[in-house]
Amino acid sequence: MHKLEQILPSILDQATPSTDVENTPLAEACNSVVAQPQISQINVPPQDNSAMDGFAFNYDQIEENQPVTVSQIIYAGTSPTPLAPNTAARIFTGSEIPAGANTVVMQENCEYDAELKQVIIKKLPAAGDNIRRQGQDIAIGQTVLPQGTRLKPQDIGMLASIGIDKIPTIKKPTVAIFSTGDELVEPGQALAPGKIYNSNRFLLATYLNALGCNTVDLGIAKDTLEDTVNILEKASQYDCIITSGGVSVGEADFVKQAVEHLGKLDVWKLAIKPGKPLAFGNINDTPFFGLPGNPVAVFVTFLLVVKPFLQKTLGNNTPLTTRKFQAKFTVKRPGIRQHYMRVKINAENQLESFPNQSSGILSSVSWADGLAIIPIDTTVQEGDWLDVILLNDSVF
Ligand SMILES: Nc1nc2c(c(=O)[nH]1)N[C@H]1C(S)=C(S)[C@@H](COP(=O)(O)OP(=O)(O)OC[C@H]3O[C@@H](n4cnc5c(N)ncnc54)[C@H](O)[C@@H]3O)O[C@H]1N2
Ligand code: MOO
Numbered sequence: 001m002h003k004l005e006q007i008l009p010s011i012l013d014q015a016t017p018s019t020d021v022e023n024t025p026l027a028e029a030c031n032s033v034v035a036q037p038q039i040s041q042i043n044v045p046p047q048d049n050s051a052m053d054g055f056a057f058n059y060d061q062i063e064e065n066q067p068v069t070v071s072q073i074i075y076a077g078t079s080p081t082p083l084a085p086n087t088a089a090r091i092f093t094g095s096e097i098p099a100g101a102n103t104v105v106m107q108e109n110c111e112y113d114a115e116l117k118q119v120i121i122k123k124l125p126a127a128g129d130n131i132r133r134q135g136q137d138i139a140i141g142q143t144v145l146p147q148g149t150r151l152k153p154q155d156i157g158m159l160a161s162i163g164i165d166k167i168p169t170i171k172k173p174t175v176a177i178f179s180t181g182d183e184l185v186e187p188g189q190a191l192a193p194g195k196i197y198n199s200n201r202f203l204l205a206t207y208l209n210a211l212g213c214n215t216v217d218l219g220i221a222k223d224t225l226e227d228t229v230n231i232l233e234k235a236s237q238y239d240c241i242i243t244s245g246g247v248s249v250g251e252a253d254f255v256k257q258a259v260e261h262l263g264k265l266d267v268w269k270l271a272i273k274p275g276k277p278l279a280f281g282n283i284n285d286t287p288f289f290g291l292p293g294n295p296v297a298v299f300v301t302f303l304l305v306v307k308p309f310l311q312k313t314l315g316n317n318t319p320l321t322t323r324k325f326q327a328k329f330t331v332k333r334p335g336i337r338q339h340y341m342r343v344k345i346n347a348e349n350q351l352e353s354f355p356n357q358s359s360g361i362l363s364s365v366s367w368a369d370g371l372a373i374i375p376i377d378t379t380v381q382e383g384d385w386l387d388v389i390l391l392n393d394s395v396f
Helices: 004-012 153-161 200-211 225-235 255-262 295-314 362-369 392-393
Strands: 021-025 054-057 068-075 089-093 105-106 108-112 118-121 143-145 165-172 174-180 214-221 238-246 264-268 280-281 286-291 322-327 338-347 350-352 370-372 385-389
Touching: 004 255, 004 295, 021 350, 054 068, 054 108, 054 118, 089 118, 108 280, 118 153, 143 153, 165 225, 174 200, 174 255, 200 214, 200 238, 200 295, 214 225, 214 264, 225 238, 225 255, 225 280, 255 264, 255 280, 286 295, 295 338, 322 370, 350 370, 385 392
Parallel strands: 068 089, 174 214, 174 238, 238 286, 322 350
Antiparallel strands: 021 165, 054 089, 054 105, 068 118, 108 118, 264 280, 280 286, 322 385, 338 350, 338 370, 370 385
């Protein structure tokens, strides 16, 4: 069995960063990876504008509790004329500040007579208050996103704010996935005796989509060498192959054999729990990951091995987020594999472990805030500090 930290670098060495760039419409770019640094051509906001509904005036010319003429009304989206001396302008949130004004007072602190076109400021703000300065969000020439950023919804909004409608992104790799196992049926179908629903397919496809990959789903391979070889051969025309199940030692586990028949198997068995029988190799230079069938093993091996591989291909090397927390549980028996325990962080910031840590219990990862790492040959006492991979930060 290979230790993860010893074998991972040689697996990642086989990931080639892609240089294929495509121009993606902004609305479709979420989760894609930015291929060039994004530099703003404009200031945001483009001009000084008001942060309040109220009145704009020159602080040196106006006094509290004195009537002042309102010389113009400035609606958002219009361009004001310079402010006449010793007057105020009626102004709204987002309206441009006229030349000659340097402060805005909110209307709640004023008495306004619209007919007389007069305002009395009952309470002066500080000089310069309530003005959002030109470029205070983003300045011309500023790099708003470095190359390699995987776009989040907030990045998409920010790019729109600087007028970008298409963005150069790394062409999404197309990953072929298929499941193995005669016991599998698809959600929506009746569950006959002996069958289970195919959860790995959905787990993998959703994960790949969130990472910025396209997925081709080749369905379910029958538990025969012939069918497994046929589907693997089809899968090898894509950029990467991921299978689930059939990599252990049972008589119906044909995936390794099929890969060895068509290509090369470089790695089999990692000292991790769950995920021990993970296989890695290639078919016609297409990288192949054979994930174990147990759904939690799929989740964990994807997170630890497949995700960094695909991120390297995409030029987006975001490391997992880990933090230390104190255990509120014990582990009495030291393990021969590094254990990734499903844990929740409680109100006291301590780790509670899911009662059933078996790798078939998919509800444990849905429940968990993180994976606590228990190294090989290690026991845990209550209060021990453990490294935890935070799932909410690390997965998406
Ligand atoms: N004698 C041994 N048996 C097993 C060993 C071992 O070392 N010696 N390793 C165990 C470990 S650890 C794992 S993990 C599993 C992995 O086995 P496979 O990769 O061959 O997976 P399968 O046998 O096909 O399935 C395992 C389990 O997962 C369920 N499964 C499979 N595919 C799906 C799917 N798409 N959706 C939902 N569930 C799925 C399947 O029904 C099995 O229950 O092997 C152990 N055995
Ligand atoms: O890797 Mo297996 O998932 O340890 O059960």
